[in-house]
Amino acid sequence: MADPPTAMLASDATVALNVLIALRARGLRVPQDISVIAFDDSPWARISDPPLTGITHPIYDVGVATAKAALRLIEGLAAPSQEFDAVLTIRESHGEVRASTG
Numbered sequence: 485m486a487d488p489p490t491a492m493l494a495s496d497a498t499v500a501l502n503v504l505i506a507l508r509a510r511g512l513r514v515p516q517d518i519s520v521i522a523f524d525d526s527p528w529a530r531i532s533d534p535p536l537t538g539i540t541h542p543i544y545d546v547g548v549a550t551a552k553a554a555l556r557l558i559e560g561l562a563a564p565s566q567e568f569d570a571v572l573t574i575r576e577s578h579g580e581v582r583a584s585t586g
Contacts, residue, residue: 535575
């Protein structure tokens with residue numbers, strides 16, 4: 485890539501693991517060249533190489549809110565917006581923040 489990103493956010497830890505593999509195959513180093521963050525925190529994320537930084541959220545609460553919103557939509561009612569707290573667990577796949585060259 486002419487102007488590679490400085491970080492990648494994967495939809496889950498399995499995708500992030502495949503990102504790590506693909507980056508390594510291209511000669512890129514994590515986190516020196518690019519940071520990788522997963523949107524979940526699987527138990528094995530801490531033993532990957534390098535250990536993955538992860539974002540977690542209250543999955544049960546999100547599921548309940550989604551089910552309630554779906555029922556409201558089925559009833560023809562507006563579904564309320566809801567926010568949930570997330571937790572960032574920083575591990576070694578997250579490097580220093582730096583500006584993109586593009």
